[in-house]
Amino acid sequence: MSDADSSDIDPSPTIDDELLARARIHARDVDIDVDWDRLEWDVSARAKRRAGACRWQADREVATIVLSRRAYEAYDWETFAAVVRHELVHAWEYQRFGESGHGERFRRVAAELEAPRHCPSFAEPRYVLRCLNDDCDWRARRHRASTPVTTPERYRCGNCGSDYAVEHAESGRRWTTASEYGGAKAALGDDW
Structure with missing residues (x-):
């Protein structure tokens, strides 16, 4: 890359950078036995109603927590942090059991972490x-x-x-x- 090209790059952190940094820092303080080496993070700019999701890639045995930028902008931090904890429970279940849902095991661990069973919607329904x-x-x-x-x-x-x-x-x-x-x-x- 030439010097002229590097001046076009904005070094300022984006809202996605901020969201992921805050989420990762919060996640490290959560008392849950997640294998951090098998956990990835992503941001969705498209999600319109789901504040977060956890996807399991069984072939790689990696959980990916996807957090919604719109939810981050709509919620206060405490509400969004609860979404992070909710998705961490899914990641823990996937890593431990290869599956995840909102059943009894999920409810028990989520309650221990003060995470909601279902995340609140941040968009009005159509x-x-x-x-x-x-x-x-x-x-x-x-x-x-x-x-x-x-x-x-x-x-x-x-x-x-x-x-x-x-x-x-x-x-x-x-x-x-x-x-x-x-x-x-x-x-x-x-x-x-």
């Missing part, structure tokens, strides 16, 4: 599914137009098994069938 049974208060949040959103008549409430309605969060438009979904989408046009 759609809200609501049970139509007056005696049920089941709700589900969705960020994408998945099949439970586009064809709700094919699915049932996750709690009582009744039908549910889907609401476009921004407009308040509701539908219970695929054709009503199409009508709502067409009616909203550019506001979809």
Whole structure:
């Protein structure tokens, strides 16, 4: 690289550098038996609802904790640090057992580390599914137009098994069938 090229490089740390540095420092203070040599870190600039994820590469026996830049910017540090601890529990499970979930073992270790079982969402949902049974208060949040959103008549409430309605969060438009979904989408046009 020539001297002229090196002047184009900004040596200032980025938000991703800051996020990873803080996360790694915090992780080293967490009382969990993770093999640090088999743990990698990454930042997602694309994640819109998931604050973190832990991916297991079984062939390499390496866990990669991926943290969301948007969550880092949206949360206070204590909330984000809890996300780091949550993902460390997944990394520990993968390294120890080759699998991870949110079951009893996860809950026990997460509770010891004051990590949430599920990380809070940092983005408002685009759609809200609501049970139509007056005696049920089941709700589900969705960020994408998945099949439970586009064809709700094919699915049932996750709690009582009744039908549910889907609401476009921004407009308040509701539908219970695929054709009503199409009508709502067409009616909203550019506001979809």
